[in-house]
Amino acid sequence: MFINLFDSHTHSENSFDASHSVTFMCEKAIEAGVSGICVTDHCELKDYEKDRYEMRITQSVFDVNKAKRIFNGRLAVMAGVELSDVLYDRQFTERVLSRFPFxxxxxxxxxxAQGEDIYFSNFSEWTAGEIDEYLSWYFSYLLQVAEWGNFDTVGHLTYPLRYITGTHKIQVGLGRxxxxxxxxLRTVAQTGRAIEINxxxxxxxxxxxxxxxxxxxRYRELGGEYITLGSDAHSADAVGRGIDAAMQMxxxxxxxxxxxxxQRQPLQMKII
Structure with missing residues (x-):
């Protein structure tokens, strides 16, 4: 039984696909025995203007700062962000990062690569070659992101498996x-960045x-030191879910x- 549970990947109602306020998420986190959360609302940079992410992230940071005061001494609450499409316009990405105190x-x-959220992709209709092409592109893209480097942690590294294998039951070997x-992993480790266990x-x-x-x-073998743990909660009842299993891992x-x-600095917390 682990007692120092910290969840570094949660989504409030400021994410288009999430349900609850930051305050309610904090209340449920305390009920679940969680000691700290980071609110990482979505920011899809390719659709920044169209989907009004400026407003969403501004509100997210405001809500977190309010929660920091409300729950001071009971729960550590941090302001984060989950950035996607960071290479679409690198200069714009840097400007967004400079505007918020994450x-x-x-x-x-x-x-x-075509701009479609793979949540909506019917991989059952894809050929093996199309899946292979997508996965090759996906990991190539993440390598470029790792080399870019202005981030703290890489979220759900094997994310495509959530849908290819999880939803559509297509077994994919990652050996290739x-x-x-x-x-x-080597680039992230050598540059002092973290990977997430989602x-x-x-x-x-x-x-x-x-x-x-x-x-x-493998990340540890390559010299990696920093690991964040995240439930990827999109509702308050999921905050902290699975974090104890990740700590055992x-x-x-x-x-x-x-x-x-x-404040963009890694705090190393003992597992036990």
């Missing part, structure tokens, strides 16, 4: 992408974390600490 910046990639994944897959059809323990161990992978960010 505690943690998470990068991920939800869209395909090992070199790309290794380069991502626990949402444990309660979804995928049945595993993103990434799984194999890549967590970290121990099994040889880590003694997990990471929680404050």
């Amino acid at each position: 505690d943690m910046v998470m990068v991920s990639q939800h869209n395909s 992408y090992e070199d790309q994944i290794d380069q991502i 626990t949402s897959g444990l309660s979804q059809p995928l049945g595993d974390t993103m990434p799984g323990i194999r890549y967590v161990k 970290l121990l099994d992978a040889g880590f003694s600490y997990f990471t929680f960010y404050k």
